[in-house]
Amino acid sequence: MKLISTEISDVYLIEPQVFTDSRGFFFESYNQQKFTDELGITADFVQDNHSASQKNVLRGLHYQIIQPQGKLVRVVVGTIFDVAVDIRKSSPTFGQWIGYELSAENKRQLWIPAGFAHGFLVISQVAEVIYKTTDYYAPGGDRTILWNDPDLAIDWPIKEPPILSAKDTNGQPLKSAQIYE
Numbered sequence: 463m464k465l466i467s468t469e470i471s472d473v474y475l476i477e478p479q480v481f482t483d484s485r486g487f488f489f490e491s492y493n494q495q496k497f498t499d500e501l502g503i504t505a506d507f508v509q510d511n512h513s514a515s516q517k518n519v520l521r522g523l524h525y526q527i528i529q530p531q532g533k534l535v536r537v538v539v540g541t542i543f544d545v546a547v548d549i550r551k552s553s554p555t556f557g558q559w560i561g562y563e564l565s566a567e568n569k570r571q572l573w574i575p576a577g578f579a580h581g582f583l584v585i586s587q588v589a590e591v592i593y594k595t596t597d598y599y600a601p602g603g604d605r606t607i608l609w610n611d612p613d614l615a616i617d618w619p620i621k622e623p624p625i626l627s628a629k630d631t632n633g634q635p636l637k638s639a640q641i642y643e
């Protein structure tokens with residue numbers, strides 16, 4: 463597997479080694495020893511999540527104010543534009559965002575450590591997103607930063623108003639959100 467740096471240190475794209483033959487393909491989507499020894503990413507995951515969304519759904523930008531979660535995100539059906547925003551006040555890249563296309567085809571994964579808000583826009587007709595988290599869901603502790611916060615100015619590849627949950631419609635701008643020191 464290959465580690466690709468992004469514009470924000472600590473956030474990485476990961477490209478797995480894919481084995482193809484006449485039957486199809488195989489790849490290790492996660493291997494703790496290789497993550498630690500080869501990629502230098504030490505993370506203990508405690509939960510796997512799986513969501514399916516239709517085209518133009520935007521989920522995010524989410525984080526947990528308690529039990530902040532690191533996330534290892536990948537797509538098994540379709541294509542998403544996956545975004546991470548640095549919301550660690552003490553970080554030199556505070557308020558910066560990165561966005562990458564993750565797809566069933568490119569098999570790329572995005573490693574987002576705790577301290578970031580995460581969201582994605584579905585580009586394909588349907589997308590199924592699977593992600594591992596380093597801490598458990600903390601209902602009541604989850605927070606949303608507004609997906610189109612003008613201070614973040616995230617360049618979503620969006621052509622029409624996205625489909626949002628009620629929670630995401632009422633996200634906070636970063637400047638007034640409860641965030642990490």
Ligand SMILES: Cc1cn([C@H]2C[C@H](O)[C@@H](COP(=O)(O)OP(=O)(O)O[C@H]3O[C@@H](C)C(=O)[C@@H](O)[C@H]3O)O2)c(=O)[nH]c1=O
Pocket residue numbers: 511513521522524525580581582599604627
């Ligand atoms: C996130 C989550 C939700 N749920 C429940 C709560 C709710 O009834 C239903 C749907 O929850 P949500 O609307 O919050 O799901 P969703 O909008 O997909 O939330 C997710 O968005 C992406 C971008 C993230 O980064 C994740 O951390 C998570 O916040 O699932 C769990 O049981 N466990 C979980 O870990």
